[in-house]
Amino acid sequence: MAKILSISERAYHGTIEEQDDTIIWMTHILKNGGADISLLLRGNAVNYTVRGQDAGGLSFGGEKMEVGPQIDRDIAEIIKAGVPTYAVREDLDDRGIQEGEIAQGVRLVSRKEVADLYDSHDAIWHW
Numbered sequence: 001m002a003k004i005l006s007i008s009e010r011a012y013h014g015t016i017e018e019q020d021d022t023i024i025w026m027t028h029i030l031k032n033g034g035a036d037i038s039l040l041l042r043g044n045a046v047n048y049t050v051r052g053q054d055a056g057g058l059s060f061g062g063e064k065m066e067v068g069p070q071i072d073r074d075i076a077e078i079i080k081a082g083v084p085t086y087a088v089r090e091d092l093d094d095r096g097i098q099e100g101e102i103a104q105g106v107r108l109v110s111r112k113e114v115a116d117l118y119d120s121h122d123a124i125w126h127w
Helices: 022-032 043-049 071-080 089-094 111-119
Strands: 003-008 036-041 085-088 107-109 123-126
Touching (some): 036 043, 043 071, 071 085, 085 111, 089 107
Parallel strands (some): 085 107
């Protein structure tokens, strides 16, 4: 079985109706289906790792979202499901996110280590 690295770089790269990130959801579903899959969060997607986010009050035009996204919960659940989940340390630093703020179980990698992460997988899916 091919070892897959799913990379999410753009935060909230999904549909509003899903109320979560489609890539995170799909990665979780594939893991549940037996895929050997890992997740790398880089760029703005490292914001997903921050615990305790509250998207309450989110609205688009005059339409208020009744159930806001809970991406931090989704990250915790994907880790719990056994998906190795990585975040690029420098991308966290660039956004002022401290290591103590992120979900437990997220593995930090440097930008230099990303190439090694690529090499350790058979397929790279970059969204």
